[in-house]
Amino acid sequence: MVPEEFFLRYAFPCAHVLLETGVINEKRYKELEDCAKTGNFLSRKIIEESFPAAFRRIKMLSHEIGVKDYWDMKVLREYWYNYHNIIIDKQEGNYSKSPEFFRDFCKVHIAKVKEILPEEFLLVEYDDKKRPVSRVYVPEAKVGDKVRIHHAYAIEMVD
Amino acid sequence: MCLAIPGKIIEIKEDGSCIVDYDVEKREARIFTDDIGLGDYVIVSNKIVVLKVPLNQVKDYLNMVNKYSNGP
Numbered sequence: 329m330v331p332e333e334f335f336l337r338y339a340f341p342c343a344h345v346l347l348e349t350g351v352i353n354e355k356r357y358k359e360l361e362d363c364a365k366t367g368n369f370l371s372r373k374i375i376e377e378s379f380p381a382a383f384r385r386i387k388m389l390s391h392e393i394g395v396k397d398y399w400d401m402k403v404l405r406e407y408w409y410n411y412h413n414i415i416i417d418k419q420e421g422n423y424s425k426s427p428e429f430f431r432d433f434c435k436v437h438i439a440k441v442k443e444i445l446p447e448e449f450l451l452v453e454y455d456d457k458k459r460p461v462s463r464v465y466v467p468e469a470k471v472g473d474k475v476r477i478h479h480a481y482a483i484e485m486v487d
Numbered sequence: 488m489c490l491a492i493p494g495k496i497i498e499i500k501e502d503g504s505c506i507v508d509y510d511v512e513k514r515e516a517r518i519f520t521d522d523i524g525l526g527d528y529v530i531v532s533n534k535i536v537v538l539k540v541p542l543n544q545v546k547d548y549l550n551m552v553n554k555y556s557n558g559p
Binding site (some may be wrong): 462 | 519537
């Protein structure tokens with residue numbers, strides 16, 4: 329998977345609010361969705377413009393861990409697997425106004441597949457919580473497998 | 488940060504689907520978990536109820552969403 333697709337799989341669930349608040353238009357939303365779902369090419373410039381807050385933090389992170397290229401997969405993985413959750417736990421920026429249940433929804437969790445549901449959904453469990461998440465990115469997931477989840481999506485399989 | 492607009496469940500049907508009220512419109516969604524009931528505020532994705540807003544956080548969440556939709 330190329331870095332653009334990897335970033336957008338995690339970030340795309342947040343894109344609808346950019347659409348609703350007018351930061352991006354319908355056409356851009358479809359382009360972001362296509363890149364997340366099919367890996368269709370989208371320039372880094374367009375992706376960075378669409379998610380300015382995330383890239384401000386990713387640049388800080390790449391500096392902190394001493395990797396020059398902030399599009400390096402090492403940086404992007406560290407961002408989505410750890411750094412992004414830490415920012416939410418610290419309640420930085422707009423997260424300070426967000427209630428606890430929603431901060432939890434915004435975090436990336438490792439969850440166990442409990443059930444394959446209709447409509448391309450999975451029922452997953454983490455921290456004694458059960459949630460339905462879309463399985464479009466992990467069609468191969470079976471009961472007992474572990475997946476990383478963000479919002480209403482299973483993003484990728486965990487080895 | 489991102490947010491999702493919550494809706495209120497105003498009807499639950501026998502087939503496991505429900506009607507979610509968003510003030511401006513009503514939409515149908517399916518329920519897969521047993522913690523969801525009539526009157527709950529929920530978040531829906533791809534026509535599936537994916538999260539319940541806990542009762543004690545509904546007010547805070549609606550405030551946040553309203554503030555955000557009026558301009559960040």
